[in-house]
Every structure is written in C-alpha cells, then in structure tokens.
Amino acid sequence: MDGGALENIRAAQNPDGGWPYRKGGSWTEPTVYALLAHQAARTAVPRSAEALAWLDAAQRRDGGWTPRRSVDQSTWVTALAALLPPEAIGAARLARAVEWLLGESGMESSPVLRLSAFLRDGKLPDGPGVSGWPWFPGTAAWVTPTCLGILALKKCYWRRPSTDLRERIDQARTFLLSRRCADGGWNHGSARALGYNSDSYPETTGQALLALAGTDAAPLEESFRLAQRFLREQRSSGGAAWLRLGLLAHQQNPAGAPLFTMPCRTVPDTALTLLAAAAEQGYNVFLD
Amino acid sequence: MRRRDFLIGSAALGLAGCSRTAAPRPRAPVNITRAAAYSQGIYDTMRRVLAGHRLNVRGRRVLLKPNLVEFEPGSAINTHPMLVHATLEAFRALGASVAIAEGPGHRRSTLDLADAAGYFQTIPGFEDVFTDLNLDEVSRVRLPQPVSHLRALYLPHTVLSSDLLVSMPKMKTHHWTGATLSMKNLFGIVPGGVYGWPKNVLHWAGIHESIADLHSLFPNHFAIVDGIVGMDGNGPIQGRPKPAGVIVSGHDPVAVDATCCRIMQIEPSRIGYLTLAGGLEGIAEKNIQQIGERPDSVETRFELIMGLRELRRVRS
Numbered sequence: 095m096d097g098g099a100l101e102n103i104r105a106a107q108n109p110d111g112g113w114p115y116r117k118g119g120s121w122t123e124p125t126v127y128a129l130l131a132h133q134a135a136r137t138a139v140p141r142s143a144e145a146l147a148w149l150d151a152a153q154r155r156d157g158g159w160t161p162r163r164s165v166d167q168s169t170w171v172t173a174l175a176a177l178l179p180p181e182a183i184g185a186a187r188l189a190r191a192v193e194w195l196l197g198e199s200g201m202e203s204s205p206v207l208r209l210s211a212f213l214r215d216g217k218l219p220d221g222p223g224v225s226g227w228p229w230f231p232g233t234a235a236w237v238t239p240t241c242l243g244i245l246a247l248k249k250c251y252w253r254r255p256s257t258d259l260r261e262r263i264d265q266a267r268t269f270l271l272s273r274r275c276a277d278g279g280w281n282h283g284s285a286r287a288l289g290y291n292s293d294s295y296p297e298t299t300g301q302a303l304l305a306l307a308g309t310d311a312a313p314l315e316e317s318f319r320l321a322q323r324f325l326r327e328q329r330s331s332g333g334a335a336w337l338r339l340g341l342l343a344h345q346q347n348p349a350g351a352p353l354f355t356m357p358c359r360t361v362p363d364t365a366l367t368l369l370a371a372a373a374e375q376g377y378n379v380f381l382d
Numbered sequence: 383m384r385r386r387d388f389l390i391g392s393a394a395l396g397l398a399g400c401s402r403t404a405a406p407r408p409r410a411p412v413n414i415t416r417a418a419a420y421s422q423g424i425y426d427t428m429r430r431v432l433a434g435h436r437l438n439v440r441g442r443r444v445l446l447k448p449n450l451v452e453f454e455p456g457s458a459i460n461t462h463p464m465l466v467h468a469t470l471e472a473f474r475a476l477g478a479s480v481a482i483a484e485g486p487g488h489r490r491s492t493l494d495l496a497d498a499a500g501y502f503q504t505i506p507g508f509e510d511v512f513t514d515l516n517l518d519e520v521s522r523v524r525l526p527q528p529v530s531h532l533r534a535l536y537l538p539h540t541v542l543s544s545d546l547l548v549s550m551p552k553m554k555t556h557h558w559t560g561a562t563l564s565m566k567n568l569f570g571i572v573p574g575g576v577y578g579w580p581k582n583v584l585h586w587a588g589i590h591e592s593i594a595d596l597h598s599l600f601p602n603h604f605a606i607v608d609g610i611v612g613m614d615g616n617g618p619i620q621g622r623p624k625p626a627g628v629i630v631s632g633h634d635p636v637a638v639d640a641t642c643c644r645i646m647q648i649e650p651s652r653i654g655y656l657t658l659a660g661g662l663e664g665i666a667e668k669n670i671q672q673i674g675e676r677p678d679s680v681e682t683r684f685e686l687i688m689g690l691r692e693l694r695r696v697r698s
Binding site for chain 2: 170232282295
C-alpha cells in the first residue's frame with residue numbers, strides 16, 4: 095500500500111475533523127472515504143474524535159446523512175456513512191441510517207407512478223417491486239446510489255440478518271441487472287434511451303460488479319471482459335479503482351497499469367485507490 | 383442562515399426580480415461570427431467579438447462556464463479548449479479577472495475529464511483558475527417565481543459571487559430538449575455533490591421548466607456558443623460532429639439560443655424552454671437584432687433523431 099497516498103489524505107483533513115474533496119469545507123463523501131482508507135490500512139485515524147464528531151453532526155434527525163452540513167436534506171451519502179463499522183459511528187446511529195435507507199427508493203417505483211405508467215403503456219415497468227436508490231429524494235433510482243445502498247445493507251445483513259434487509263438487497267440487485275447495457279457494462283441509469291443503447295462507464299461498471307459480488311458469475315462474463323477493457327484504457331484513478339474493486343470481488347485478476355500510475359486529484363480518488371490496493375492484498379472493506 | 387447566505391440569496395433574488403417578463407422587451411443584440419476552424423485566428427476573433435458587444439468588465443470577476451461532458455478530445459462533445467482559452471485571454475485583455483468553472487452532469491472526475499479534453503494542455507495554469515462546481519461551497523437560493531416544481535436550489539458560491547457568468551456551450555442537438563445551448567448549459571452550475579450525477583432533480587422538476595428557472599436566476603449572463611464544430615443526431619453525447627463554422631454570442635441568452643436554433647434549422651418556438659423564458663414574441667426573428675452574419679447566411683442542417691423531427695424549422 096502506498097503510504098504517501100495515506101499521508102496525502104491525512105494532510106487534507108480540515109480543522110473541523112472532516113475532509114474536503116480537494117480543499118475548502120468538509121463534505122460527508124470524502125470524510126467517509128478517508129475513514130475507510132484508514133480502516134483498509136489498519137491505521138488509526140488522526141484526530142479521530144473530531145472526525146467522528148463531524149460525521150455525527152452531519153446525520154440528520156430522519157436518520158439520513160446530509161452531503162455537507164449547510165445542506166438541509168438527507169441524500170445518497172447515507173449509504174456511504176452506513177458502510178462504516180458500528181464501533182466507529184455507533185450502533186444506534188447506524189440503525190437509524192438503515193431505517194432511512196429502507197424507507198427510500200426511486201420515484202419510478204412509487205405506486206402512483208407505476209399506476210400511471212401502467213395506464214399509459216399497458217404494462218408495469220420492470221415488473222413488481224424492483225427498487226433501487228436515488229441520489230436525491232424524490233427522483234429516480236440510479237446505478238451508483240443503488241450499488242452503495244446494496245453494499246451498506248449487505249454489511250448490516252451480515253451482522254444481523256433480517257428478511258427486510260434480504261428482500262431489499264435482492265430487489266436492488268434485480269434493479270441493477272435490469273439496467274445492464276448491451277455491452278455488458280453499466281451506464282448511470284437506463285440501458286437504453288429513446289431507442290438507442292446507452293454507453294457503459296468504467297465507474298458504474300466497477301461499482302455494479304462490486305455490488306453484485308456473491309451472485310452467479312457466469313452471466314457476468316461479458317461484464318468482466320468489458321471491465322478489463324476499460325481498465326486497459328483507464329483515464330481516471332477513481333474509475334480504475336472501482337473497476338479493480340469490482341473485478342476482485344468476483345476473483346477476477348485486474349488488467350491494466352498498476353495502481354497509483356494515474357493522478358489522484360481528489361480525496362475520494364486517493365482513498366478509493368488505497369481501497370483497491372487493500373483489496374488486491376485480500377482486504378476489501380466493502381465486502382469484509 | 384448566515385449573513386453571507388442571506389446576501390447571496392438576496393442578490394440572486396434581486397437578479398431574478400427583473401428576469402421573467404410578461405411583455406417582450408428589447409433583446410440585446412446577437413453576434414454571429416464566422417470561424418472555420420479551431421486555429422490561432424480564434425484569439426483575434428474573440429477579441430473582436432467582445433469588442434463588438436462593448437462589455438465593460440474592467441476589475442470585474444468573469445466566470446467562463448464551458449460544457450464538459452466526456453473524455454473524448456477528438457469528438458465534438460465538449461466546448462473546445464482553444465475557444466475557452468481565447469475567451470479567457472480576450473476578457474483578461476479587457477481588464478477582467480477571469481476564472482473557469484464547470485460541474486459535469488454525469489462524469490464525476492471533472493479534472494480528469496478536463497485533462498483528457500485538452501484543457502490542461504491548452505490553458506496554462508488551468509488548475510489554478512478552475513473550480514469544479516459539483517464540489518464547490520454551496521448556498522440555498524430561493525427561486526422567486528418558479529415555473530418548475532423547484533422552490534429553491536443549492537448553488538455554488540463561485541457562480542453566485544461572480545460579476546459576469548459566461549455560458550460557453552457547444553452547439554448540439556439534445557435528445558430530450560431538442561437543442562442544448564447557453565441556457566441548458568446552466569445545468570452545469572447545479573452541484574452534483576448535492577444532487578448527484580446526473581442532476582436528476584432537474585429532470586423530475588421538468589427539464590424545460592428547470593432551464594427557464596435557472597435562466598431566471600442569471601438572466602443577464604453572457605453567452606458564447608461554440609458552433610465551429612457542433613453535434614447533431616443523438617446529442618448531447620452520442621451524436622456526430624457537425625461543422626457549422628460559427629461563434630454565436632450575446633448578452634441575452636434567450637436571443638442567442640433562439641438564433642442558434644435558426645442556424646441549426648430548428649424552430650425556436652417549438653423549444654419549450656425558449657418559449658417559457660422569452661415568450662413567442664420575445665424569440666421572434668424580427669425582435670432579435672443581429673450585429674454579425676445573418677442567421678440564414680450560415681444555416682446548417684443539424685439532423686434530428688426520429689422523435690424530434692417535428693422541431694424542424696419550415697420556412698414559409
């Protein structure tokens with residue numbers, strides 16, 4: 095693991111304990127990734143009390159997390175925060191986050207919209223009960239927040255199995271599989287739009303493979319090939335890290351240039367590269 | 383609410399108060415300039431373009447907002463970096479302090495995207511003048527008279543604190559809105575860090591209505607449309623390069639975008655956000671003063687996907 099990268103993350107920590115994307119105020123996403131990078135490195139977080147206090151203050155009364163404290167809305171970053179271990183953020187806080195996640199879904203799965211789609215098209219969209227997560231409440235489900243939701247709920251399920259969690263994870267996986275593009279990868283949203291096939295992207299393809307860890311690998315062979323091709327053509331460290339994490343989750347050996355050959359321009363990109371490096375060493379913080 | 387937030391909100395409110403007009407108002411002139419290629423000549427061209435608009439920006443903070451979408455330097459997806467650099471130099475020559483900012487709608491690694499699109503190579507010190515609007519500090523701004531379902535938006539401080547926002551889109555067809563030009567380009571100021579990638583909250587609130595609402599917050603932004611090589615067909619991502627050989631500019635984004643539509647042989651009165659923001663009279667050809675080439679002298683047929691062919695402009 096590249097110790098310099100972890101030092102870069104440490105150096106970026108704000109006086110309030112949180113982390114910025116690059117510089118400036120603290121946000122939930124880079125703060126969670128910075129904490130996960132330390133977890134992957136099995137290293138103590140500097141000023142951990144301030145870091146966790148910052149994160150505590152970003153949790154809202156409804157149990158969800160706001161992306162930054164000046165934003166008065168819980169969003170997709172709740173799934174990220176719920177990836178942290180209960181001993182870090184507290185079991186009660188984690189339980190409230192899970193409740194928030196279980197109560198949130200893409201608007202397209204709401205009964206009113208499904209009924210209107212049925213009246214318009216004569217059939218229900220995507221079959222009954224297919225539900226992913228949106229980036230922002232009141233909008234449609236997308237691939238990235240759905241992947242993070244699956245990963246967060248899986249961790250909770252392993253600690254305390256329940257039917258509610260199992261069913262929601264299965265629904266979200268069905269959602270993901272229904273959104274797979276013709277080339278085997280994943281776009282941000284639909285596999286087709288207005289009669290045209292959507293393009294797949296490295297980040298979303300890696301995330302989807304990671305979230306589908308543990309499913310039957312045979313139908314994903316084409317997805318693995320595309321992920322390997324993306325890795326050989328990699329253009330961002332974040333994309334390369336997600337692809338590696340996704341492939342490793344299915345025991346696929348990642349191709350392409352070694353880690354840390356691409357510039358890591360944000361705290362999340364640096365942290366994700368460290369998480370991919372740890373996964374190559376056998377410790378995948380998203381799955382272990 | 384902190385005092386700074388209040389001031390920013392109030393400023394936006396003040397701007398918005400004079401935006402949505404029931405009666406047509408005189409449109410600021412639109413300049414269509416021929417530019418055949420992305421070559422060194424663009425630097426002179428942009429100085430002449432800005433001089434023609436008589437902009438007084440000495441000592442002002444000017445923010446250039448290009449359209450960055452994909453990692454494809456050879457394609458017609460992104461605003462060309464040479465045009466952005468030429469515009470930056472031209473505004474600097476007028477005494478402005480110039481920065482560049484963008485918040486791409488679906489690719490998260492903005493700096494990597496800008497690098498691949500040639501911005502680092504073309505614009506010296508690019509990283510020092512660039513802000514990723516998806517990850518900037520934000521304040522909540524109320525929409526005074528929304529036509530969408532939105533009532534307020536979190537917006538980046540870099541945009542709210544600029545004196546002149548310059549929207550620099552690529553001239554492209556768009557599979558949802560028909561055309562994506564200077565007004566639609568403002569989707570890129572809505573922060574992904576809050577709303578996600580894509581900024582789906584704008585789609586659910588109504589795409590045309592959201593464009594009109596964003597325009598109402600920045601009604602006097604300046605527009606410079608990169609139509610040297612645009613995109614037609616299944617834009618804004620999967621279309622084909624379409625050379626149109628023009629730069630279209632002006633202080634009235636509605637007039638600029640309506641003019642671009644005419645150049646693309648798209649009927650502006652069939653573009654929802656243009657009629658919402660300008661009204662039929664406001665976008666009528668007779669009410670837009672042209673100070674460069676005439677639209678019909680540079681018309682270029684931009685192909686439209688099947689579902690959008692009713693947008694084709696038919697001359698009477």
